[in-house]
Amino acid sequence: MSDTRFDVIGIGNAIVDVLSHADDAFIERHAMTKGTMALIDADTADRLYADMGSAIECSGGSAANTIAGLASMGGQGAFIGKVKDDQLGGVFRHDMDAIGVHFPTAPAAQGPATARCLISVTPDAERTMNTFLGACVELGPAEVDAQAIQAAKVTYLEGYLWDKDEAKEAFIAASQAAHEAGREVSLSLSDPFCVDRHRESFLELVEHHVDILFANEDEILSLYKVETFDEALQNVRGHCKIAALTRSAKGSVVLSGDEVHVVDAENVDKVIDTTGAGDAYAAGFLFGYTNGHAQDLAHCARLGSIAAAEIISHFGARPETPLNELVADIFG
Amino acid sequence: MSDTRFDVIGIGNAIVDVLSHADDAFIERHAMTKGTMALIDADTADRLYADMGSAIECSGGSAANTIAGLASMGGQGAFIGKVKDDQLGGVFRHDMDAIGVHFPTAPAAQGPATARCLISVTPDAERTMNTFLGACVELGPAEVDAQAIQAAKVTYLEGYLWDKDEAKEAFIAASQAAHEAGREVSLSLSDPFCVDRHRESFLELVEHHVDILFANEDEILSLYKVETFDEALQNVRGHCKIAALTRSAKGSVVLSGDEVHVVDAENVDKVIDTTGAGDAYAAGFLFGYTNGHAQDLAHCARLGSIAAAEIISHFGARPETPLNELVADIFG
Numbered sequence: 001m002s003d004t005r006f007d008v009i010g011i012g013n014a015i016v017d018v019l020s021h022a023d024d025a026f027i028e029r030h031a032m033t034k035g036t037m038a039l040i041d042a043d044t045a046d047r048l049y050a051d052m053g054s055a056i057e058c059s060g061g062s063a064a065n066t067i068a069g070l071a072s073m074g075g076q077g078a079f080i081g082k083v084k085d086d087q088l089g090g091v092f093r094h095d096m097d098a099i100g101v102h103f104p105t106a107p108a109a110q111g112p113a114t115a116r117c118l119i120s121v122t123p124d125a126e127r128t129m130n131t132f133l134g135a136c137v138e139l140g141p142a143e144v145d146a147q148a149i150q151a152a153k154v155t156y157l158e159g160y161l162w163d164k165d166e167a168k169e170a171f172i173a174a175s176q177a178a179h180e181a182g183r184e185v186s187l188s189l190s191d192p193f194c195v196d197r198h199r200e201s202f203l204e205l206v207e208h209h210v211d212i213l214f215a216n217e218d219e220i221l222s223l224y225k226v227e228t229f230d231e232a233l234q235n236v237r238g239h240c241k242i243a244a245l246t247r248s249a250k251g252s253v254v255l256s257g258d259e260v261h262v263v264d265a266e267n268v269d270k271v272i273d274t275t276g277a278g279d280a281y282a283a284g285f286l287f288g289y290t291n292g293h294a295q296d297l298a299h300c301a302r303l304g305s306i307a308a309a310e311i312i313s314h315f316g317a318r319p320e321t322p323l324n325e326l327v328a329d330i331f332g
Numbered sequence: 333m334s335d336t337r338f339d340v341i342g343i344g345n346a347i348v349d350v351l352s353h354a355d356d357a358f359i360e361r362h363a364m365t366k367g368t369m370a371l372i373d374a375d376t377a378d379r380l381y382a383d384m385g386s387a388i389e390c391s392g393g394s395a396a397n398t399i400a401g402l403a404s405m406g407g408q409g410a411f412i413g414k415v416k417d418d419q420l421g422g423v424f425r426h427d428m429d430a431i432g433v434h435f436p437t438a439p440a441a442q443g444p445a446t447a448r449c450l451i452s453v454t455p456d457a458e459r460t461m462n463t464f465l466g467a468c469v470e471l472g473p474a475e476v477d478a479q480a481i482q483a484a485k486v487t488y489l490e491g492y493l494w495d496k497d498e499a500k501e502a503f504i505a506a507s508q509a510a511h512e513a514g515r516e517v518s519l520s521l522s523d524p525f526c527v528d529r530h531r532e533s534f535l536e537l538v539e540h541h542v543d544i545l546f547a548n549e550d551e552i553l554s555l556y557k558v559e560t561f562d563e564a565l566q567n568v569r570g571h572c573k574i575a576a577l578t579r580s581a582k583g584s585v586v587l588s589g590d591e592v593h594v595v596d597a598e599n600v601d602k603v604i605d606t607t608g609a610g611d612a613y614a615a616g617f618l619f620g621y622t623n624g625h626a627q628d629l630a631h632c633a634r635l636g637s638i639a640a641a642e643i644i645s646h647f648g649a650r651p652e653t654p655l656n657e658l659v660a661d662i663f664g
Contacts, residue, residue: 020430021652054400054427054650057389068386087419087445095386098352113419318386320353320647 004183006102007075007290009152011144011174012063013136013160013167014081014105015115016088019275019315020055022120027128034122035218037129037191039163045132048118057088058316059095060117062190063158065276065317069283069307071099072323075291078102078148080174084135089114095318104145108135119275121315127275133164140166141173149174150181153290154212156282159190162198175209184241186212188282189219196222211241212289214282220245229253244301246281248274252304254297263301266309276317280307284323303327336515338434339407339622341484343476343506344395345468345492345499346413346437347447348420351607351647352387354452359460366454367550369461369523371495377464380450389420390648391427392449394522395490397608397649401615401639403431404655407623410434410480412506416467421446427650436477440467451607453647459607465496472498473505481506482513485622486544488614491522491551494530507541516573518544520614521551528554543573544621546614552577561585576633578613580606584636586629595633598641608649612639616655635659 027034030048040048059068067077079096083089085107092114096103115134121127139161149155155178161167175185187210189195195202202223206213213236217229220243224235229245233253236243242256251264284307288300307323314320359366362380372380391400399409411428415421417439424446428435447466453459471493481487487510493499507517519542521527527534534555538545545568549561552575556567561577565585568575574588583596616639620632639655646652 049426050429052426052430054391054430055423056648057423059386091387091389094381094384097382098384098386314647315652316388 004151004153005076006078006148006152008067008070008154008156008286009078009080009148010063010067010156011080011161011170012158013061013115013133014064014083014092015061015117015131015136016092017058017060017117017119017275017317018049018052018055019058019119019121020053022053022122024122026120027122032120032128032130034128035126036193037131037160040130040132042112042132045116045118045130048130052118052120056315057091058318059092060276060317062160062188062279063156065279066156066188066283066286067101068095068099068318069280069323070287071101072319073284073287073303073307073327074324075287078152080105080143080145080148082108082135082139082143083114084108084111086114088116089135102148104148105143108138111135111138121273121275125271125274125312127273137164137166139170141169144170144173144177146177149177150183152183154184154186154286156186156188156286158188159194159198159202162194162201184211185209186214186286188278189213189215189223192218192222195219199223206240213240213243214246214278215243216246216248216278242297244285244304246278252281252301254301256297259297261298261301263298263305266305268309268313271312273315274312276311277308279317280311281305283307302330336483336485337408338410338480338484340399340402340486340488340618341410341412341480342395342399342488343412343493343502344490345393345447345463345465346396346415346424347393347449347463347468348424349390349392349449349451349607349649350381350384350387351390351451351453352385354385354454356454358452359454364452364460364462366460367458368525369463369492372462372464374444374464377448377450377462380462384450384452388647389423390650391424392608392649394492394520394611395488397611398488398615398618399433400427400431400650401612401655402619403433404651405616405619405635405639405659406656407619410436410484412437412475412477412480414440414467414471414475415446416440416443418446420448421467434480436480437475440470443467443470453605453607457603457606457644459605469496469498471502473501476502476505476509478509481509482515484515486516486518486618488518488520488618490520491526491530491534494526494533516543517541518546518618520546520610521555524550524554527551531555538572545572545575546578546610547575548578548580548610574629576617576636578610584613584633586633588629591629593630593633595630595637598637600641600645603644605647606644608643609640611649612643613637615639634662
């Protein structure tokens with residue numbers, strides 16, 4: 001892996017999160033499915049926002065959160081994603097610049113506003129998301145900076161991109177550019193409904209394009225249309241080079257050829273908000289993987305668990321405590 | 333106090349906070365005075381923002397925070413302040429609407445952007461603020477909704493308004509409208525440097541216009557140019573009807589004629605961010621004062637302490653836990 005300026009380059013939706021506390025009645029009233037993500041149009045976003053409580057805004061986006069986590073670990077990250085040239089687009093860009101992430105994608109001068117994800121956090125710390133994709137729909141193959149892709153050890157893609165044809169083309173173009181340069185490609189399945197919408201293509205992707213797959217339990221069950229985690233595990237084994245399957249409080253299971261690791265979750269005093277837990281796990285895992293521990297997948301998984309534990313212990317999907325401080329003692 | 337739809341109406345700068353962690357070197361590098369607020373222009377705001385870490389955005393503004401705290405206690409609040417018709421202005425308005433606060437001020441269609449307060453929170457949980465007033469400079473006497481003022485038991489003004497002539501006129505107009513209707517006027521001194529900039533006018537204000545004064549230790553020392561808290565206390569006594577002086581971990585002292593109360597601070601497990609502590613104290617105090625406890629100032633002070641303790645236990649200046657839940661047991 002020579003000539004690599006970046007450990008990981010993420011490609012995903014560039015989104016500002018709007019986080020608010022909500023009760024279960026709110027989730028029911030708006031016919032939401034708790035713990036999942038739904039796509040909404042601009043009018044629905046306005047209507048829903050008007051019914052939400054007082055909120056905080058912070059940069060989000062699944063792959064973007066992972067790259068932010070990687071940077072917080074001390075890794076070199078880059079990100080491709082589309083914002084508009086508006087105030088919230090400026091917030092997103094600032095937060096990438098501030099953590100030293102290379103973000104070459106020019107903002108859109110016209111068209112829909114910067115994407116927003118309206119996140120309702122219920123008292124059980126579960127988050128339910130409604131995303132207005134806004135300027136993200138402008139992301140296409142033209143935005144795929146092949147030079148940056150080929151300068152990254154791993155190209156990390158979020159499954160959410162599959163929801164738009166243009167972004168899907170960007171996804172494939174990025175994957176091809178990475179493999180041409182002998183780099184690896186990683187995919188996060190993002191959401192069980194997202195998997196359900198695109199099962200056949202995802203199965204083909206995993207088989208032909210993906211080296212490192214991240215999925216949580218619901219997502220991997222959905223991918224293989226099976227009922228138990230063990231069935232999913234048997235299916236995914238050998239389907240791609242490495243699969244890292246997260247199971248919330250049960251920790252994670254990592255598969256690679258004959259290798260299997262079952263790694264515990266880190267203890268958390270109080271779970272406040274699970275938004276971004278999976279993104280953070282991928283950040284820790286990929287940091288370890290691209291920084292000398294590719295042969296020690298259990299160590300990568302443990303770094304993922306530590307990052308996820310930090311994220312769920314506060315409101316919001318990006319680290320409050322620098323992750324490199326949390327892993328300083330185990331990363332000698 | 334009949335015909336009062338509102339417990340308190342606040343008049344202040346309508347600001348979106350941009351909160352970031354910073355180290356002491358950052359504070360020194362930018363020649364900031366820790367714990368205080370400085371006014372900055374648009375260029376400085378851009379330059380400073382570019383050097384700040386990853387941030388979160390949330391509605392702020394001193395008087396606006398107090399009204400948000402009052403609403404969280406279960407009180408009826410209103411707010412007068414100027415945003416622009418832009419994305420951050422929309423965020424500020426949403427957060428007022430979402431908590432049921434009456435906010436009649438129309439947004440500016442032209443001119444500078446919605447105000448931002450760049451807040452650097454150091455590891456000691458102290459906050460240092462740099463404010464770009466933006467659209468707030470459009471606030472003038474024309475925005476003072478006399479009907480709303482006269483429908484409020486207390487009109488609450490932040491000292492920061494004194495920094496702009498137009499806003500100062502709005503301040504005086506509001507105070508006169510309130511007194512004409514037999515209502516009371518409350519002032520928060522906001523910041524020791526703000527007091528230093530306007531000492532003579534503040535002294536006259538306190539003597540002739542203010543019924544309830546809020547100040548922290550630095551501010552009240554600055555107002556009377558004295559060295560010790562006890563000297564300040566002797567000066568303020570009798571200078572206005574009620575003075576509520578906050579002293580961080582030492583609690584607060586409330587003076588009214590011959591009456592003196594020394595009330596302890598509430599215990600906090602870990603102080604995370606002191607932004608908005610004084611605003612929250614005023615919220616709790618005024619909620620008690622306007623809801624049947626005007627004759628029990630020690631009780632008002634205790635409500636203030638409880639509200640302040642909630643605010644300093646997390647990042648950000650508005651309540652995360654509904655304050656009415658925290659005081660349910662003592663507010664029978």
